[in-house]
Amino acid sequence: MQTVDEILKIKKVKNTAVRTVVLRYLLNQEKAQSLKDIKNALVYSDRSSVFRTLKTFEENKIIHSIHDGSGMVKYAVCAEGCNCDLKDLHYHFYCNNCNKTFCLFDIPFQNIKLPNNFKIQQANMVVKGLCNNCNK
Amino acid sequence: MQTVDEILKIKKVKNTAVRTVVLRYLLNQEKAQSLKDIKNALVYSDRSSVFRTLKTFEENKIIHSIHDGSGMVKYAVCAEGCNCDLKDLHYHFYCNNCNKTFCLFDIPFQNIKLPNNFKIQQANMVVKGLCNNCNK
DNA sequence: ATAATCTTTGCAATCGAGTTGTACCATAAG
DNA sequence: CTTATGGTACAACTCGATTGCAAAGATTAT
Numbered sequence: 001m002q003t004v005d006e007i008l009k010i011k012k013v014k015n016t017a018v019r020t021v022v023l024r025y026l027l028n029q030e031k032a033q034s035l036k037d038i039k040n041a042l043v044y045s046d047r048s049s050v051f052r053t054l055k056t057f058e059e060n061k062i063i064h065s066i067h068d069g070s071g072m073v074k075y076a077v078c079a080e081g082c083n084c085d086l087k088d089l090h091y092h093f094y095c096n097n098c099n100k101t102f103c104l105f106d107i108p109f110q111n112i113k114l115p116n117n118f119k120i121q122q123a124n125m126v127v128k129g130l131c132n133n134c135n136k
Numbered sequence: 137m138q139t140v141d142e143i144l145k146i147k148k149v150k151n152t153a154v155r156t157v158v159l160r161y162l163l164n165q166e167k168a169q170s171l172k173d174i175k176n177a178l179v180y181s182d183r184s185s186v187f188r189t190l191k192t193f194e195e196n197k198i199i200h201s202i203h204d205g206s207g208m209v210k211y212a213v214c215a216e217g218c219n220c221d222l223k224d225l226h227y228h229f230y231c232n233n234c235n236k237t238f239c240l241f242d243i244p245f246q247n248i249k250l251p252n253n254f255k256i257q258q259a260n261m262v263v264k265g266l267c268n269n270c271n272k
Numbered sequence: 273a274t275a276a277t278c279t280t281t282g283c284a285a286t287c288g289a290g291t292t293g294t295a296c297c298a299t300a301a302g
Numbered sequence: 303c304t305t306a307t308g309g310t311a312c313a314a315c316t317c318g319a320t321t322g323c324a325a326a327g328a329t330t331a332t
Contacts, residue, residue, distance in 0.1 A: 014279085014328090016279090016281085016327095017280090018280080019280095034318090035318075035319080036318080046282045046283075047282095047283095048281080048282070048283080048284095049280080049281050049282065052280080052320095053280095053281095067204075068203075068260075069203040069260050071290085071317085071318070072318065072319095073318085091248060093250065093254060096258075104250070104251070106251070107249060107250070110248075112227060112240075112263065113243065114229065114243070114263065114265075115242070115268065116268060117268035117271050118229060118266070118267055118268055119265045119266045119271045120263050120264070120265040121232060122263075122264040123261075123262065124205050124260075124261075124264065125259075125260075125262070126260045126261070127248065127250065127258075127259045128256070128257055128259060128260065129254065129255045129257035130254070131254055132251065132253035132254055135253050150309085152308090152309060152310085153309090154309075154310070155309090170289090172288095182311050182312070184290095184291080184311075184313090185309080187290075188291095189309095207288085207289075208289065
């Protein structure tokens with residue numbers, strides 16, 4: 001796995017204190033995290049600083065955001081080599097029980113045939129149900 | 137197309153003034169509508185009344201909600217015979233330019249193979265890009 | 273090295289969608 | 303007629319997202 005420094009360098013984003021801790025935290029998570037999750041995990045940090053950091057990361061394709069319907073936008077680190085192009089689209093799974101959101105990197109994204117003259121640019125695909133932990 | 141009265145009767149929801157106008161309005165729309173859209177279209181009506189009406193409609197599977205990432209939940213009338221089961225899942229298309237959201241009823245929903253022991257219950261699938269009107 | 277400039281950060285305030293409490297009213301039930 | 307039930311309107315509130323601003327820090331020019 002790439003380090004914080006490597007990622008920031010590749011994506012040409014200046015390394016700062018807040019960016020380092022936020023990205024390091026996100027790299028260590030299996031699930032996508034909300035602003036609140038991150039703020040709570042990094043007790044000493046400021047909400048708006050984290051917010052702006054996430055915006056910066058998203059603009060520079062270090063992370064992607066997921067609208068899972070929970071009311072809070074969640075963020076996850078992009079896979080290595082991701083450019084947030086169509087080829088990088090993937091499904092997400094939201095667990096109705098534990099409220100966690102997973103990136104399903106392993107499930108191929110099927111090209112759906114849109115109506116005439118519609119053009120796909122991005123997608124927000126969220127499958128909801130019970131995750132392996134909660135489906136018992 | 138079914139009438140307002142027929143739908144309310146089939147879904148066993150009492151017919152009232154607000155319900156009639158909200159459902160009639162939704163039936164006449166091609167695109168999914170936000171609470172704000174509906175409120176603005178029905179100038180004489182109250183936001184919270186429309187809100188509770190939408191909740192009632194959703195609980196009774198008259199309409200379904202879509203989280204398209206625009207920041208506002210949108211609502212669209214369910215297709216005839218819809219029970220909001222897995223078989224009724226469908227894709228949505230959000231236009232980045234005109235901010236309209238379409239139900240893509242004609243595109244088959246592909247069963248995606250989830251990781252072991254994950255169970256699908258619902259889905260919120262939103263493809264984003266340019267609609268036929270804006271893709272010029 | 274110092275000054276000027278730009279960027280990042282922290283704090284407080286604001287915005288807006290969603291939601292809820294409450295009182296009033298119409299209708300249905302007794 | 304009286305009471306119970308459910309729907310509606312209005313106002314207020316919650317909370318995630320976002321912004322304004324000034325201080326602190328980093329970078330560049332002199």
